[in-house]
Amino acid sequence: MKDKSKAEKKVRKGFPFYLSKGKLTLRELRSISDNEGIPESEQAITSLTVGMDGRIYGGTSGRLAHLFVYDPGQDWVADLGRVADEEAIYHSLVTGSDGKIYGGTMSMVTKNHKGGHLFSYNPYKEKQLSYEVFEPAAVVDMGIPVKGEGINALTTNDNQEMIYGVTSPGGYFFSYDIKTKKTKLNGKATNGKVTRSLVCDSHGNVYGSRENAYLFRYDANKDKITNLDIQLPGEKGREYLVMADSFTRDNEGNIYGGTSDGYLFSYNPQEMRIVNLGKVIRQYRIRALTAGKDNKIYGIAGEENGIAHFFVYDPISRGLTDLGMPHVNGTPKLWTGYEFDSMVTGDDGVIYAGESDRISHLFIYYPVWEKER
Amino acid sequence: MGNKVKYINRNMVKAKEFPSDFSEYESCWAIAAGKDGRIYVALCSESKPALACHLFAYDPKKDKMLHLADIGEVTKDDPKSGRAPQCKIHFGLCSARDGTIYGGTHCASPPLGERYFGVYETYGDPQKGFRGAYIIRYNPKTDKTSSLGMVTRHEGIRIMTIDRERKRLYGITYPRSHFFVYDIETKKVQDKGRITENNPYGLVCDEENGNVYTADDTGYLLRYNPEKDKIEKLWVRIPHPAWRFWELESVQSMIKSPDGNKIYGVGNTSSHLFEFDLRKERMTDLGIIWGKDDPQKVHGPYTSAIAFGMDGKLYCSVGVASKTESVGINSELKMGRSFGRDPACHIISYDPETGKKVDFGALQIDDRPVIYTPQAATGLDGAIYFAEGDNPPYPPRLIIFYPPKK
Numbered sequence: 001m002k003d004k005s006k007a008e009k010k011v012r013k014g015f016p017f018y019l020s021k022g023k024l025t026l027r028e029l030r031s032i033s034d035n036e037g038i039p040e041s042e043q044a045i046t047s048l049t050v051g052m053d054g055r056i057y058g059g060t061s062g063r064l065a066h067l068f069v070y071d072p073g074q075d076w077v078a079d080l081g082r083v084a085d086e087e088a089i090y091h092s093l094v095t096g097s098d099g100k101i102y103g104g105t106m107s108m109v110t111k112n113h114k115g116g117h118l119f120s121y122n123p124y125k126e127k128q129l130s131y132e133v134f135e136p137a138a139v140v141d142m143g144i145p146v147k148g149e150g151i152n153a154l155t156t157n158d159n160q161e162m163i164y165g166v167t168s169p170g171g172y173f174f175s176y177d178i179k180t181k182k183t184k185l186n187g188k189a190t191n192g193k194v195t196r197s198l199v200c201d202s203h204g205n206v207y208g209s210r211e212n213a214y215l216f217r218y219d220a221n222k223d224k225i226t227n228l229d230i231q232l233p234g235e236k237g238r239e240y241l242v243m244a245d246s247f248t249r250d251n252e253g254n255i256y257g258g259t260s261d262g263y264l265f266s267y268n269p270q271e272m273r274i275v276n277l278g279k280v281i282r283q284y285r286i287r288a289l290t291a292g293k294d295n296k297i298y299g300i301a302g303e304e305n306g307i308a309h310f311f312v313y314d315p316i317s318r319g320l321t322d323l324g325m326p327h328v329n330g331t332p333k334l335w336t337g338y339e340f341d342s343m344v345t346g347d348d349g350v351i352y353a354g355e356s357d358r359i360s361h362l363f364i365y366y367p368v369w370e371k372e373r
Numbered sequence: 374m375g376n377k378v379k380y381i382n383r384n385m386v387k388a389k390e391f392p393s394d395f396s397e398y399e400s401c402w403a404i405a406a407g408k409d410g411r412i413y414v415a416l417c418s419e420s421k422p423a424l425a426c427h428l429f430a431y432d433p434k435k436d437k438m439l440h441l442a443d444i445g446e447v448t449k450d451d452p453k454s455g456r457a458p459q460c461k462i463h464f465g466l467c468s469a470r471d472g473t474i475y476g477g478t479h480c481a482s483p484p485l486g487e488r489y490f491g492v493y494e495t496y497g498d499p500q501k502g503f504r505g506a507y508i509i510r511y512n513p514k515t516d517k518t519s520s521l522g523m524v525t526r527h528e529g530i531r532i533m534t535i536d537r538e539r540k541r542l543y544g545i546t547y548p549r550s551h552f553f554v555y556d557i558e559t560k561k562v563q564d565k566g567r568i569t570e571n572n573p574y575g576l577v578c579d580e581e582n583g584n585v586y587t588a589d590d591t592g593y594l595l596r597y598n599p600e601k602d603k604i605e606k607l608w609v610r611i612p613h614p615a616w617r618f619w620e621l622e623s624v625q626s627m628i629k630s631p632d633g634n635k636i637y638g639v640g641n642t643s644s645h646l647f648e649f650d651l652r653k654e655r656m657t658d659l660g661i662i663w664g665k666d667d668p669q670k671v672h673g674p675y676t677s678a679i680a681f682g683m684d685g686k687l688y689c690s691v692g693v694a695s696k697t698e699s700v701g702i703n704s705e706l707k708m709g710r711s712f713g714r715d716p717a718c719h720i721i722s723y724d725p726e727t728g729k730k731v732d733f734g735a736l737q738i739d740d741r742p743v744i745y746t747p748q749a750a751t752g753l754d755g756a757i758y759f760a761e762g763d764n765p766p767y768p769p770r771l772i773i774f775y776p777p778k779k
Binding site for chain 2: 017040041282283303305306307325333334335336338357358359
């Protein structure tokens with residue numbers, strides 16, 4: 001129940017700022033049998049990935065980082081436990097070719113942090129998942145890829161056999177080979193702001209942003225990082241402040257990205273052409289993007305301590321539409337999400353968004369699909 | 374409600390009006406009793422654009438209403454700037470042990486030239502949005518009001534309370550419901566993050582140990598423990614009838630008992646009075662405070678202003694719900710001020726010793742019904758002071774109730 005001002009009630013009916021196209025619900029980060037679940041202050045969902053089993057895996061940040069799973073078929077959430085004593089899993093959860101969930105950690109608060117760990121979780125070794133909370137999570141520590149550096153983002157190549165990561169604050173680029181189980185430091189990706197997201201094209205090249213909002217490319221075949229002369233779009237002069245906030249890739253291989261200034265762009269890796277698709281709301285940041293099964297791009301705009309808006313970009317009509325504020329009207333609870341940091345599309349086309357607040361939920365969005373596209 | 378309205382004894386009540394220069398203002402929200410015997414009250418605007426809140430003090434000895442400060446001037450936030458003005462001090466006036474009065478500012482009314490204020494639509498907007506909430510301080514010794522600075526950007530302060538022992542202020546912001554701690558001595562503010570969806574109107578500090586209590590949207594009590602620096606959910610719920618929606622059942626008002634060992638309060642859709650024993654952590658439902666509740670209505674009888682009298686009894690004003698309301702999550706939450714021409718609120722007393730409740734009758738003064746009183750305070754003179762909410766077309770007043778002497 002929103003407490004609208006009296007004057008607002010006089011001239012406006014309803015809540016036009018809330019998301020109204022499609023259906024939105026949420027799940028709390030606790031299992032049915034467990035009233036406590038993931039403690040508040042440890043719930044901020046800052047990473048999501050879709051497992052090979054169709055389940056949604058999430059990584060949280062806060063006082064302690066947790067790993068959790070949502071099973072869409074059975075509609076339950078389970079806290080898989082905290083990930084050692086780590087504080088954050090930020091944009092760093094991916095699914096490997098072996099079906100394991102791989103993650104990377106970083107520190108949000110602790111000074112003199114020894115460095116973020118790579119870890120893996122094997123869903124096939126779960127026991128009584130919905131009724132048992134593992135404390136800590138049954139993860140395998142794969143070590144610290146770069147000493148003293150947190151893991152800022154992870155991605156995989158198409159066959160999901162290689163994991164690529166970038167560290168913060170140094171901006172080192174590393175890779176992990178799932179088959180050989182070897183981690184390699186491939187070089188420095190930036191001497192400035194560190195990209196908050198990575199994306200891999202269909203040829204195995206990995207992209208992220210570097211200093212002055214330029215793109216870098218890691219060529220897996222040559223094991224080489226190249227500084228591309230391609231700059232992220234945005235307000236002229238602010239490039240030195242800008243980084244890539246989020247990436248996704250559609251079915252046709254086009255890359256879409258969002259900048260820390262809140263601009264959406266597309267990037268065609270073959271043509272090496274970047275197109276500014278505009279800014280959907282006044283605020284900075286595009287904190288998450290995902291390609292829908294309807295070939296539209298869904299995302300979340302809104303800065304820290306701001307008001308999040310879901311949006312959709314239609315590549316056919318080239319329309320960028322603000323879907324509104326994510327608000328769940330009572331089922332299963334009344335809740336408005338203000339902060340989000342992750343978004344994925346499930347196998348069934350349902351979109352999952354990770355709220356990243358002191359109290360957080362997994363938002364589940366059913367977009368409206370057009371029949372003919 | 375009976376057919377024949379029983380009005381309150383005229384000798385027991387008095388209304389004090391604000392100066393006529395402030396006739397544009399339509400409501401009072403925050404009220405606090407000062408150590409100097411004066412009653413501090415905030416005169417607010419909720420609907421008229423470009424008006425800043427004003428701080429007043431009522432001096433019972435002189436029977437005078439004194440203008441203390443223009444909050445727009447104090448915060449240097451000009452209400453004519455085009456931004457949403459510092460139009461309110463909601464439930465945010467606190468009286469410190471040394472007599473200082475602290476206030477937290479709030480947003481609600483439209484900016485200059487606009488018909489409404491959309492808190493979400495203008496959030497962070499440098500042209501139309503609310504700049505943020507300030508802590509203001511009134512020093513009775515110097516008669517000066519000053520700003521201690523902004524404590525939350527773009528948000529208002531819904532409710533604020535004080536730990537007089539540790540010299541801290543605690544508040545909850547609107548619209549994002551963040552809990553903050555303000556240290557009066559160091560002037561540092563800490564945002565402890567979001568605690569609920571909306572609408573916790575009760576916030577009290579147990580000054581014996583520094584714990585701070587409020588409730589979330591689903592009615593669970595929340596406790597901030599400053600030693601652990603942790604917000605805990607107590608798994609104790611605000612009592613209410615079974616048909617009420619949990620989503621709507623937060624807390625409407627909370628105060629400490631005179632001995633400081635218990636919290637008394639009411640939920641925001643029912644008027645079930647509760648007692649929470651701070652030492653035993655035990656919640657007791659004391660039943661509906663007055664009138665009847667009805668499943669067909671969004672609200673039961675409505676209680677917001679509660680205060681302990683010098684006689685140890687709890688005094689409150691209780692309004693009645695409009696008959697046109699319907700049940701449902703999307704229904705408009707109609708508060709007492711929206712009751713239109715329904716009967717005026719009643720003043721009720723509750724004796725914690727005996728459990729006895731007394732209805733003093735409908736509150737009508739100078740042929741004007743009092744529809745809604747958001748908050749109450751007990752003066753050193755033993756009177757219960759109620760801030761009058763909006764009751765168009767009338768301007769608000771300070772309502773004074775003199776409890777019967779033994």
